[in-house]
Every structure is written in C-alpha cells, then in structure tokens.
Amino acid sequence: MKSDAWFRYFAIGSTWFWLGVFSLLAFLLMLLASIMRQDQAHILYLPFTFNNYVLSFSPIYLTIFLRSFYLAGFCTFLCLVLAYPFAFLIARAEKNRREIMMLLLIIPFWTSSLIRSYAMVSLIKTKGIINTLLLTLGIIHQPMQLLYTNTAVMIGLVYNLLPFMILPLYANIERLDMRLVEAARDLGANRLTILKRIIIPLTMPGIVAGCILVLLPAMTLFYIPDLLGGAKSMLLGNLIQYQFLTAHNWPQGAAISMVLTLLMGLMLIAHKLLSHGKDSNEDFV
Amino acid sequence: MQEKVIVELHGVSKNYHNQTVLQNIDLTVNDGEFLTLLGPSGCGKTTILRLISGFEEPSRGSISINGQKVNGVAPHLRHVHTVFQSYALFPHMSVFENVAFGLRCQGAHKSEISDRVMAALKMVKLEQFAFRKPVQLSGGQQQRVAIARAVVNRPLVLLLDEPLSALDYRLRKTMQLELKQLQRQLGIAFIFVTHDQEEALSMSDRVVVMEEGTIQQMGSPREVYEEPSNLNVAKFIGEVNIFSVTVLATEGKTLTVNIEGSEHTYTNKRDFVVGDEVNILLRPEDIRVYDNTEVTDTQDMLPGIVEEVIYKGSTVDLMIRLSTGKLLHATEFFNEDDDSLVYTIGERIWVQWVPGWEVILPEGV
Numbered sequence: 001m002k003s004d005a006w007f008r009y010f011a012i013g014s015t016w017f018w019l020g021v022f023s024l025l026a027f028l029l030m031l032l033a034s035i036m037r038q039d040q041a042h043i044l045y046l047p048f049t050f051n052n053y054v055l056s057f058s059p060i061y062l063t064i065f066l067r068s069f070y071l072a073g074f075c076t077f078l079c080l081v082l083a084y085p086f087a088f089l090i091a092r093a094e095k096n097r098r099e100i101m102m103l104l105l106i107i108p109f110w111t112s113s114l115i116r117s118y119a120m121v122s123l124i125k126t127k128g129i130i131n132t133l134l135l136t137l138g139i140i141h142q143p144m145q146l147l148y149t150n151t152a153v154m155i156g157l158v159y160n161l162l163p164f165m166i167l168p169l170y171a172n173i174e175r176l177d178m179r180l181v182e183a184a185r186d187l188g189a190n191r192l193t194i195l196k197r198i199i200i201p202l203t204m205p206g207i208v209a210g211c212i213l214v215l216l217p218a219m220t221l222f223y224i225p226d227l228l229g230g231a232k233s234m235l236l237g238n239l240i241q242y243q244f245l246t247a248h249n250w251p252q253g254a255a256i257s258m259v260l261t262l263l264m265g266l267m268l269i270a271h272k273l274l275s276h277g278k279d280s281n282e283d284f285v
Numbered sequence: 286m287q288e289k290v291i292v293e294l295h296g297v298s299k300n301y302h303n304q305t306v307l308q309n310i311d312l313t314v315n316d317g318e319f320l321t322l323l324g325p326s327g328c329g330k331t332t333i334l335r336l337i338s339g340f341e342e343p344s345r346g347s348i349s350i351n352g353q354k355v356n357g358v359a360p361h362l363r364h365v366h367t368v369f370q371s372y373a374l375f376p377h378m379s380v381f382e383n384v385a386f387g388l389r390c391q392g393a394h395k396s397e398i399s400d401r402v403m404a405a406l407k408m409v410k411l412e413q414f415a416f417r418k419p420v421q422l423s424g425g426q427q428q429r430v431a432i433a434r435a436v437v438n439r440p441l442v443l444l445l446d447e448p449l450s451a452l453d454y455r456l457r458k459t460m461q462l463e464l465k466q467l468q469r470q471l472g473i474a475f476i477f478v479t480h481d482q483e484e485a486l487s488m489s490d491r492v493v494v495m496e497e498g499t500i501q502q503m504g505s506p507r508e509v510y511e512e513p514s515n516l517n518v519a520k521f522i523g524e525v526n527i528f529s530v531t532v533l534a535t536e537g538k539t540l541t542v543n544i545e546g547s548e549h550t551y552t553n554k555r556d557f558v559v560g561d562e563v564n565i566l567l568r569p570e571d572i573r574v575y576d577n578t579e580v581t582d583t584q585d586m587l588p589g590i591v592e593e594v595i596y597k598g599s600t601v602d603l604m605i606r607l608s609t610g611k612l613l614h615a616t617e618f619f620n621e622d623d624d625s626l627v628y629t630i631g632e633r634i635w636v637q638w639v640p641g642w643e644v645i646l647p648e649g650v
Contacts, residue, residue, distance in 0.1 A: 037512035175494055177371075177373070179369060179371055180375060182360075182369075183363050183367070184361045184375070185359075185372075186338055186340075186360055186366055186367045186369075186435075187366060187387035187390060187434065187438065188361045188390040188391060189390045190390075197386075198375060202377060274338060
C-alpha cells in the first residue's frame with residue numbers, strides 16, 4: 001500500500017520534473033531572453049524592453065511569417081491528402097500485413113532526417129538519380145531544375161512530415177467502427193456521402209491532431225529549406241536559426257519564437273473552443 | 286388469397302474460405318409477416334440477413350426483393366433496412382439527424398424530412414429526445430432510435446439482427462411487445478434474427494429453425510414446438526425428453542412400443558414396421574407427476590425418485606430418476622386441483638403422460 005503510493009508520487013513527480021525543466025523552464029528562459037537587449041559586447045543585457053516584439057512585426061519579418069504560414073499550410077494540406085488514404089489502407093489491412101506496413105513507415109525514422117534530406121539532394125539534383133533515370137528512359141530531354149526550388153522544399157517537407165500525419169490518422173481510423181459505415185450504406189448512403197457525413201466527421205480528431213503535428217514543424221524545420229531550397233527561401237525556422245546563430249541576436253530570435261508559440265497556442269485554444277461549441281466527436285471516438 | 290411474396294431466396298449457398306455457411310437455402314417471405322430466423326450462433330441466420338441487405342453476395346443461388354432479382358445490387362440501392370445488433374447509431378449526430386439520415390440520402394424535402402422524422406420518433410415515443418446525442422440515451426432508447434431510423438424510410442422489409450440481445454430481461458419483454466405492435470401498425474414484413482427460442486415463439490407469425498447453414502423446419506410457432514420435424518428442432522426449442530425405442534407391433538396407424546418397462550400404443554402419421562427404431566418425444570409439461578397418496582391404479586405409470594426441484598413461481602420443474610435409471614424433466618403447473626405442488630428431493634413418485642401428446646420420429650432424423 002505504502003510503496004504503491006510512493007511509486008505513484010515518483011511517477012507523477014518525475015513527469016512534472018521533466019516537463020518543468022525541459023518545457024516550462026526552457027520556455028521561461030526564452031521569454032526572459034525575448035525582453036532583453038543585445039549588442040556587440042553582450043549576448044544579453046538589461047533593462048527589459050519590448051522592442052524585439054515591435055520589430056517582430058516589421059514588414060520584412062511579417063513577409064516571412066506569411067510565407068511560412070502559406071508554405072506550411074500547403075505542406076499540411078498535401079500531407080493530409082496523401083496520408084488519409086494511406087492511413088485508411090493500413091488501418092483496414094489484415095493484421096499481419098498492417099504490422100509490416102507500419103514497420104515500413106517507421107524504419108526511415110531510425111535514420112536522422114538531416115541525412116535523409118541529404119539523400120533527397122542526391123536524388124533530385126540536376127545530375128541526380130531522378131533526372132538521369134528520366135533522361136535515360138527518354139521521358140524528358142533536358143534535366144529538370146528541381147533542387148533549390150520551392151518544389152524541392154515542399155517535397156522535402158512532405159517527405160519528412162508525412163508520418164506525423166499518418167500516425168494520428170491511423171490511430172483514429174483504426175478505432176473507427178466500421179459497423180457505422182455499414183449502417184450508413186444500409187440507409188442508402190453512397191460512398192461520397194459516407195465519406196463526407198460519417199468517416200470524416202468521426203476521424204476529425206485525428207485530422208486535427210495530424211495537422212497540428214505537421215504545421216508547426218513545417219514552419220520551423222530550418223535545415224530543409226537550407227539544403228533543398230538553397231537558402232533562398234527563408235522560412236520562420238530559418239529566421240529564428242539565423243537570429244541565434246548568425247546574427248547573434250538572441251533577444252530577436254527569442255521574440256520571434258515567442259510570437260510563433262503564441263500563435264500556435266491561440267490556434268489550439270480556438271480549436272478547443274470550436275469543437276466544444278459544436279459538441280465534438282472527441283467524446284465518442 | 287395468394288399472399289404477396291416480398292423476399293425470395295432460391296437455392297442460396299454461401300461459402301467463406303472454403304467453409305460452407307449456408308447450404309441450398311430456399312426461403313420466401315410474405316409481405317406483412319413477422320418471420321423469425323432462429324438458431325444457435327454460427328448457424329447462418331445473420332448471413333441470410335446480410336445477403337438480403339446486400340452486404341454479402343451469395344456464392345450460388347438467387348435473391349429477389351419485391352419480384353426483382355437483386356444479386357449484385359449494392360446495399361444502398363436495395364429498399365430494405367436493418368436494425369443492427371449494436372444499434373450502430375451515428376455518435377456525432379443527434380437523434381433527429383440519425384433518423385433523418387436515410388431521408389437526406391434520398392434527397393427528401395426539408396419539411397418532409399422534419400415531419401417524417403418527428404412522426405417516426407413519436408411512434409417510438411422519443412420525440413422529446415430528438416436533439417440529444419445517442420450517448421445520452423439508455424440502451425432501450427438507443428434501440429428505439431435504431432428502429433425509428435430504419436422504419437422512417439418505409440422499407441419493403443425490415444431486417445432485425447438480434448436487436449434485443451443487449452437489453453435486460455424486463456426491457457426485452459417490453460420491446461418484444463412494442464416491436465410486434467409496430468410491425469402490425471406498419472404492415473411491412475419483419476425478418477427477425479434471434480437465438481432466443483422463447484422470443485421467436487412469442488413474436489413470430491412464422492419461425493425458421495436453422496442449424497449449421499441449413500433450414501431444419503419452417504412453420505408457425507405452434508408447429509415447430511408441437512410437431513418438431515427432427516430431434517435438432519425439438520432439442521433447440523424448449524426442453525424435451527427422448528426415448529429411443531423399437532417398434533414391437535403395428536396395426537393400421539398405431540404402433541406399440543415399450544418405454545422404460547411399460548408398453549404403450551400410439552397413433553402416428555408415418556408408416557412404421559415392426560423392428561423400426563423410433564424416438565418418442567415428450568415435453569416436460571406433458572408429464573404428470575403423482576405422489577403415492579394420489580394414485581390407486583399404477584397400471585400405465587412409471588415409478589421414479591425426485592432428484593431435483595426447481596421452483597419457478599408459476600411452475601415447478603422436476604428432475605426425476607426413473608427406476609430404470611433414465612432421467613426425466615417434468616414441469617408441473619399450479620392449478621386449483623393441485624394446490625400442493627410440494628416435492629422433496631428423494632421423494633418416491635409416479636409418472637404418467639397423456640397419450641396423443643407425444644411426437645414420434647424415426648431414428649436418425
């Protein structure tokens with residue numbers, strides 16, 4: 001009895017400890033940095049200022065914000081469109097085949113995504129595997145310029161983030177009660193109606209979770225635009241990285257990070273409020 | 286008057302992975318009748334429903350609904366609806382939206398949808414719950430939503446797949462009555478699947494007894510109970526005492542057998558010859574039990590000892606060990622003549638049955 005209680009305190013306590021040190025403390029340090037100053041001689045110094053936040057909304061940063069949102073949003077959309085049928089396929093496959101498919105999906109994760117992005121470069125560069133193959137087959141007559149374009153960045157982002165969309169969708173679709181689909185068919189619903197009125201509403205929690213998991217990294221995976229976009233397309237992640245590592249302007253980087261965190265938080269709250277207002281499916285699915 | 290056939294299965298077989306689930310089923314369902322498919326789990330009764338609703342296709346044979354062959358027709362294009370065992374209510378929709386679903390699929394007009402949905406909900410006494418979610422309802426209420434959701438579309442046939450099995454005993458009794466009333470009110474055919482023989486007998490116009498993918502017997506509840514066509518049916522529907530005996534003598538339509546040491550002569554429809562092996566079937570309620578003080582003439586009676594007494598309120602069930610060692614089930618009813626239905630374990634009694642209530646089946650059937 002006593003050791004049980006002790007274990008409980010230990011388990012919960014260690015979770016709080018980890019969250020406290022690596023999440024809350026880190027967040028507070030960033031918050032602190034974002035309202036400090038910086039010059040040639042000092043990385044950070046007092047007194048406090050809100051100037052970094054004011055600067056964060058200057059036109060040049062705003063442009064990067066909007067571009068990032070646009071690209072990340074598009075990437076999220078692509079991931080959703082690609083992942084949904086795939087997740088459905090896995091979730092509805094026979095059990096042993098399902099395990100193999102999940103394994104195939106997860107294996108690439110064991111390699112660093114940085115290394116995989118380098119591999120992507122060698123695939124899509126002008127004299128890379130894809131161009132050589134297409135030229136040899138006579139499908140194209142001159143090499144395509146893929147590397148260092150927005151398309152390359154998009155391919156890289158989608159490739160790296162697709163599993164983050166597939167996994168929550170899979171978890172959700174697997175629990176989808178197929179008897180409901182049968183009932184809908186029995187009541188005269190065609191495939192489109194079933195998809196629109198039964199399957200998508202019931203898997204909405206998975207869709208939302210997947211979108212959140214993809215959208216944030218899509219904006220901040222700085223090395224993918226660097227490698228595949230040739231540092232031409234600066235996204236939010238690159239901007240923050242630039243402020244910290246190149247410009248040595250920690251307060252500015254911290255402030256931009258804070259704004260991003262705030263935006264994400266607002267989106268989460270908005271989703272929570274909206275889904276509660278509509279009496280969402282999460283209670284059932 | 287020739288009754289209108291609404292569903293017809295002709296020579297239907299169904300195999301899954303080389304396993305035969307249904308074998309050469311011929312079945313016709315008349316318009317407006319309450320037909321029950323009765324059998325143990327795995328006998329293929331649910332498969333018949335799924336073949337009619339279109340979720341499965343027969344391996345052989347044809348199915349027609351309202352005179353139209355429907356082999357290969359998708360479920361959403363068949364005008365039959367199902368009440369599922371799990372209810373399968375859409376959890377993200379209100380009761381109203383659940384019931385309206387089928388009408389919306391047909392593209393019915395808004396005001397018509399509202400009228401018909403509310404009428405259907407009124408019929409199942411749920412109109413005040415229209416805007417609740419299914420999880421906020423009790424099991425019985427969810428069941429009624431499932432029924433309303435199916436009947437609102439005015440199907441030619443309503444298929445019910447063990448719809449009451451998740452309900453408790455009392456509620457099940459109430460729902461049986463309501464379903465029966467609803468069926469009369471709607472006047473459409475109900476095909477009801479159950480493994481509960483009591484439910485089948487009390488609700489149906491016709492019972493189809495199934496076992497291992499074949500139809501064992503079709504008939505009114507009275508027929509399948511009182512004149513079972515084989516031992517399977519007799520054993521599945523109610524309790525039965527079986528005596529395996531040899532025909533000793535025949536004369537016209539009568540035959541003489543020796544049951545546990547006493548000779549009996551019975552009339553029967555079949556032609557048996559001397560030496561035939563037959564099974565004599567007696568229901569527990571056919572058996573009369575007397576204690577020593579009640580009898581003077583024990584001519585046609587068998588002596589036995591009470592082994593178990595099961596008090597059931599309106600009846601008392603007895604397990605009786607005959608002097609030959611055979612165990613007999615008997616059910617005694619309370620009535621004015623016999624108000625002292627008190628038996629003690631180990632009590633010596635006499636057993637008798639009414640000639641003419643027995644069922645005689647040839648051996649091997």
